Amino acid sequence: MSVHIGAQPGDIAERVLLPGDPMRAKWIAETFLQDPVCYSQVRGMLGFTGTWQGVPVSVQGSGMGMPSASIYTHELINDYGVRSLIRIGSCGAIIDDLNLGDVIAAIGSATDSNMNRMRFDGLIDYAPVADFSLLRTAADVADRRGIALRVGPILAADAFYTDRPDLYDSLADYGVLAVEMESAAIYTIAARYGARALTILTVSDHIKRGEKMAADQREQGFSDMVRIGLDTAIA
Numbered sequence: 265m266s267v268h269i270g271a272q273p274g275d276i277a278e279r280v281l282l283p284g285d286p287m288r289a290k291w292i293a294e295t296f297l298q299d300p301v302c303y304s305q306v307r308g309m310l311g312f313t314g315t316w317q318g319v320p321v322s323v324q325g326s327g328m329g330m331p332s333a334s335i336y337t338h339e340l341i342n343d344y345g346v347r348s349l350i351r352i353g354s355c356g357a358i359i360d361d362l363n364l365g366d367v368i369a370a371i372g373s374a375t376d377s378n379m380n381r382m383r384f385d386g387l388i389d390y391a392p393v394a395d396f397s398l399l400r401t402a403a404d405v406a407d408r409r410g411i412a413l414r415v416g417p418i419l420a421a422d423a424f425y426t427d428r429p430d431l432y433d434s435l436a437d438y439g440v441l442a443v444e445m446e447s448a449a450i451y452t453i454a455a456r457y458g459a460r461a462l463t464i465l466t467v468s469d470h471i472k473r474g475e476k477m478a479a480d481q482r483e484q485g486f487s488d489m490v491r492i493g494l495d496t497a498i499a
């Protein structure tokens with residue numbers, strides 16, 4: 265096992281869906297995968313492997329925030345040989361023409377995290393981006409399934425509760441669609457170790473309008489996004 269994942273080599277598929285919420289991982293595994301097996305319960309951050317349309321796929325909770333997501337991304341790639349990581353998350357919309365339940369694919373991820381500033385000695389503002397082939401596949405899958413998929417940039421923020429909502433207005437002026445808390449780290453670490461990554465999100469909050477989904481919807485209400493993620497993972 266690695267430090268934070270209690271799996272043996274070979275227990276985890278090359279393709280992994282990464283929800284922040286470990287209970288969403290359980291729901292995805294039990295609802296969508298054939299013959300799911302739980303390979304890790306370390307720290308309650310559940311991971312499962314099963315098959316989708318006959319192809320092995322794993323689902324691993326990654327926790328909230330970039331320090332947590334970085335640990336799982338690093339270990340999945342470097343200790344278990346994972347090649348494709350598709351984050352399946354919730355987000356808060358910051359532009360007017362998004363509604364609760366809409367699905368987004370993040371082409372790029374701005375961030376207020378200090379992790380990449382440290383990585384590049386404060387000298388470079390690195391641009392974390394999605395893997396193009398995964399993004400193109402996700403767009404094709406969504407078209408085929410008749411699911412509207414909005415593609416654009418997002419913000420990966422350190423704080424869920426911000427004291428600076430004015431900054432979200434400025435980002436919206438630059439076309440940023442929504443805020444979540446992991447994508448920049450997942451994109452950066454995947455790029456660093458030669459893996460592919462994509463973030464797909466469902467709008468669970470509208471930050472400007474003060475709209476919020478209930479907790480059970482955040483855990484078990486994202487079927488469209490999960491189907492896009494699974495089809496994309498095995499393409």
Ligand SMILES: O=P(O)(O)O[C@H]1O[C@H](CO)[C@@H](O)[C@H]1O
Binds near residue numbers: 284329352445446
């Ligand atoms: O729904 P998940 O995947 O956890 O993602 C979002 O939800 C959490 C905050 O509620 C953060 O992890 C954020 O990125």
Ligand SMILES: O=c1cc[nH]c(=O)[nH]1
Binds near residue numbers: 356424443445
């Ligand atoms: O980071 C997040 C995730 C969901 N909703 C938000 O408002 N922010």
